[in-house]
Amino acid sequence: MSITPSVLKYGRRVLVCCDPFLATTPDFQDTVDVLHKRGAVVRVMTDVVPELPVESIERAAAAAGEFAPDVVVGYGGGSALDLAKLVALLLVHPGPLSAYYGENAVPGPVLPLVAVPTTAGTGSEVTPVAVVSDPERDLKVGVSSPYLIPRVAVVDPLLSVGAPAGVTAHSGIDAFVHAVESYTSAVREVQWGEELPVFVGRNQLSSLFALEAVRLIGGSLRTAVNEPGNIAAREAMSYGSLLAGMAFGSAGTHLSHALQYPIGAITKTPHGLGTGLMLPYVMQAALPSSGRELAQIAQALGVAGSDERSSAVAAVEAIASLVSDIGIPVTLAEIGITEEQVPRIAELSLSVKRLAHNSTLTADQQTFERILRAALHGDRASLS
Numbered sequence: 130m131s132i133t134p135s136v137l138k139y140g141r142r143v144l145v146c147c148d149p150f151l152a153t154t155p156d157f158q159d160t161v162d163v164l165h166k167r168g169a170v171v172r173v174m175t176d177v178v179p180e181l182p183v184e185s186i187e188r189a190a191a192a193a194g195e196f197a198p199d200v201v202v203g204y205g206g207g208s209a210l211d212l213a214k215l216v217a218l219l220l221v222h223p224g225p226l227s228a229y230y231g232e233n234a235v236p237g238p239v240l241p242l243v244a245v246p247t248t249a250g251t252g253s254e255v256t257p258v259a260v261v262s263d264p265e266r267d268l269k270v271g272v273s274s275p276y277l278i279p280r281v282a283v284v285d286p287l288l289s290v291g292a293p294a295g296v297t298a299h300s301g302i303d304a305f306v307h308a309v310e311s312y313t314s315a316v317r318e319v320q321w322g323e324e325l326p327v328f329v330g331r332n333q334l335s336s337l338f339a340l341e342a343v344r345l346i347g348g349s350l351r352t353a354v355n356e357p358g359n360i361a362a363r364e365a366m367s368y369g370s371l372l373a374g375m376a377f378g379s380a381g382t383h384l385s386h387a388l389q390y391p392i393g394a395i396t397k398t399p400h401g402l403g404t405g406l407m408l409p410y411v412m413q414a415a416l417p418s419s420g421r422e423l424a425q426i427a428q429a430l431g432v433a434g435s436d437e438r439s440s441a442v443a444a445v446e447a448i449a450s451l452v453s454d455i456g457i458p459v460t461l462a463e464i465g466i467t468e469e470q471v472p473r474i475a476e477l478s479l480s481v482k483r484l485a486h487n488s489t490l491t492a493d494q495q496t497f498e499r500i501l502r503a504a505l506h507g508d509r510a511s512l513s
């Protein structure tokens with residue numbers, strides 16, 4: 130699939146952010162060749178540092194400034210797409226990047242962005258957020274603004290075929306968590322007339338996208354991990370993760386994400402591994418408060434029982450099976466978390482307010498510690 134027409138309508142000077150491995154692939158080189166042939170002046174930037182430390186983003190933006198691009202392309206996984214978003218931001222608005230942390234702090238449009246995801250995925254190609262790490266902070270931090278939504282998302286499942294099983298599993302389960310968490314997020318009261326938050330909680334449109342994403346990803350993630358060349362599974366995953374991005378880009382995610390932030394910082398494990406590990410425990414705890422939504426998720430997964438309660442329980446079982454079938458660890462102990470760390474993880478998770486307060490569960494220390502202790506030893510029954 131050619132991205133050239135989508136890019137060139139924004140100008141001839143094209144900055145492409147791509148991680149160093151993907152920049153060596155024939156698909157990427159073909160993409161750049163075609164841009165050159167159509168008269169574009171292309172600069173490829175491969176400074177995608179894992180976890181996106183803030184200083185690496187500011188350095189990339191300073192280097193890109195001399196080139197003065199008209200349009201920024203992000204080509205790769207969520208890390209490359211997020212770098213492209215933040216470079217496009219800093220090329221229009223002055224640094225430091227920390228001025229834009231949180232929600233709605235970006236004052237106006239950024240450079241036009243074209244996103245080409247190669248994982249399925251973060252959904253970053255359609256979301257209003259980019260995630261960075263900052264040594265001044267204990268946790269990763271988000272820049273959330275509708276101005277960060279790419280103008281064009283070019284989603285070609287064939288680009289994800291080369292993703293190794295681990296990347297497929299971690300980015301794929303993260304997409305599934307986006308779908309389930311958007312569908313089970315809190316319904317929030319919106320004050321019309323005031324500036325809306327970026328993430329507004331569960332709503333009718335996000336729910337449409339979320340449930341379809343649950344169905345697609347639930348039916349294809351195992352195959353995508355076990356048979357990397359299965360194009361039908363890759364297609365369903367790419368479309369599912371795009372829909373999940375549309376869903377959480379407005380509803381927001383919740384506790385698996387809030388808990389993953391400190392867990393990821395302590396264990397240095399991938400984002401999707403942590404959100405996937407936590408999801409069965411968070412949903413078990415949410416059985417009383419999100420039972421109706423979980424029953425609908427059971428229907429989308431094809432495991433509904435005879436009534437709402439049995440369906441909701443079946444949904445949690447099906448979620449737990451999916452997570453373990455694709456090789457995600459089942460307990461926090463397996464990734465090195467200890468009992469002594471539980472109170473601090475709960476405290477740090479609570480500090481991520483936009484996520485901690487977006488579930489149907491009460492956001493307090495006791496609730497978070499209970500979920501964490503269940504996950505520590507794989508004891509979901511303790512949450513019933």
Ligand SMILES: NC(=O)c1ccc[n+]([C@@H]2O[C@H](COP(=O)([O-])OP(=O)(O)OC[C@H]3O[C@@H](n4cnc5c(N)ncnc54)[C@H](O)[C@@H]3O)[C@@H](O)[C@H]2O)c1
Pocket residue numbers: 148150151180181205206207208209211247248250251252253256257258259260288289290291292293296299300303400401
């Ligand atoms: N902005 C958002 O909406 C959003 C949402 C969720 C997560 N994130 C962020 O995204 C990042 C994770 O992104 P990710 O899971 O896509 O992984 P990634 O971008 O960090 O890439 C992981 C690895 O996979 C490789 N890779 C990617 N695509 C490949 C392909 N097609 N073939 C072979 N190798 C490939 C990369 O080279 C890299 O080594 C995290 O930093 C997370 O915080 C952002």
Ligand SMILES: [Fe+2]
Pocket residue numbers: 303304306307386400404
């Ligand atoms: Fe995520």
